[in-house]
Amino acid sequence: MSELAERFGTPLYVYDLDAVARQRDALFSALPEGFELFYAVKANPHPDIGRVLSAGGCRAEISSTGELQAAIAGGFSPAECLYTGPGKTDAELEAALAAGVRMFSAESLDDLRHIGAAARRHGTVARCLLRVNTASAAASTGIRMMGRPSQFGIDSETLPDLMPALASVPGTRLVGAHFFTMSNAESEDALLAEYLHVVTTAAELGMPLEFLDIGGGFAAPYATGGEPARYEKLRTELEAMLDLHLPGWRAGSPRLACESGRYLVASCGRLLARVVNVKRSRGRTFVILDAGINVLGGLSGLGRLLPVAVRLDGEGATEVATLVGPLCTPGDTLGRDVQVPHLEPGDLVTVPNVGAYGPTASLLSFLGRPAPVEVAVRQGEIQSVTRLEYRRVEVA
Known part of the structure; x- marks a missing residue:
């Protein structure tokens, strides 16, 4: 140094790319077999970091055209990116679709219509996840992203009435749901409680579930000493809750994903x-x-x-x-x-x-x-x- x-x-700033690879492998090992892993590019868009993660099987979660460019520079395929965010503009939707992005997280009915209109201009159909804001949350630790009024996600209690309109937006095909309950869970038990809440909610949504992103919450220290959390029982307990509530998951119905930023690269x-x-x-x-x-x-x-x-x-x-x-x-x-x-x-x-x-x-x-x-x-x-x-x- x-x-x-x-x-x-x-x-x-000095980045140890071997540490990135170790965290990537550790998180994949902690998750059930077959889980996909999105890297939240907002955490660090450095292309060398992106290359380590993309080469190891990660996909990219992005929320701007700048992050899209960073993801491409880091070796991520636009077709494998998930485009999120509550304020997608016409210009960025046009740029994302032109680059080959085809999966979006929709935060509201109007957001879904916005995505669909852009997709139709490009002569394509966007695969969309509905981001869900549940009426309650399982734990009180970390940064809460659900269970309260928010610009993020569709309030879960409104989904039954909205579903006919959501399912019929031209230029879109609903393929599943997207949850992000919290960031930096205090403990493994708190993280598991969040995931149980997400999985049970997803099973009761009454919508097609080809793909389910259960979010993140993996903990790592920021600007202080210490090591990222280790998740010794995450795989077995997550498998058990999925077997109970979404029994088709082992056959790929739905495909499952998590997302992480800080845990992978901090x-x-x-x-x-x-x-x-x-x-x-x-x-x-x-x-x-x-x-x-x-x-x-x-x-x-x-x-x-x-x-x-x-x-x-x-x-x-x-x-x-x-x-x-x-x-x-x-x-x-x-x-x-x-x-x-x-x-x-x-x-x-x-x-x-x-x-x-x-x-x-x-x-x-x-x-x-x-x-x-x-x-x-x-x-x-x-x-x-x-x-x-x-x-x-x-x-x-």
Whole structure:
């Protein structure tokens, strides 16, 4: 890490592609045989990461034309992508269909009609999953995505009355359902409770189920130490609930899928930053880094500011400090009152588990600072060195 920081400067993201492959294989092993796995490209659209996942059998879940381009660059076939999101525009539907995307998640009747109209203009039929927002949820941990009013999904209690209209939208064919109940489940039992809720709800929908996406919720730390969760009983318990409620699943009716972003890629990434200054102010210590929310702002930008864990090569006494970046705003805070080694200007610090929600989920263009360099390595060898750039262009 020190050599890479000297060579390419800081802030610097380093992605270990071997770690991506390990997480991919671990998740496939934890799921029942035959499950398909969508990678949520929003977590990290880096093409080298995409190539590892696509080569290992993952499909891509996307929600913009930019993510579609990233998925293609990462080796994913557009025909195998799932296009999601509550605000699909005419332009992006046109681009997605022209590229070969044929599966969409519909968030409402109007969204389904929107998809169908675009598909008809392309002389094709879009295969659509209905995203379902259940009236209740099984667990209270993680970030809730169902069981409350939301822009995501069709309220489950309205489905019986809507089904005739949903099933007759020109340009579409309903092939199944899409659920996403939560993110980052607190425990394996909480995750299993969510999946039981999803499977029982899906079995009672009263609609054709050729394909069922039961969502994600797999847990991994973000910008702090630790390892992704391991799911020792997920396969056997998920098989049992599917045998009970959807007994045709072993013969492929329905085909089943999960999706994951952070769990697959968080552990592959480290952020390297330099200490610019250490300031004492009214009894508090502020460690000022050359990396702020413009570099590591993703989840804080979503109202989820989490303390980061800093690792410094070598031994040292610990102290309590607030970690801040170089931006001219008091909001540029990465961690408040966290334990850090004794730090001096010029020290190199490492923030672990930031392979997900790194540069592209941050305030990259704020204050005009350059984006961080991103280095992808595999088996100790550098695979690529890149930097994102924003340019102002003329629009006719």
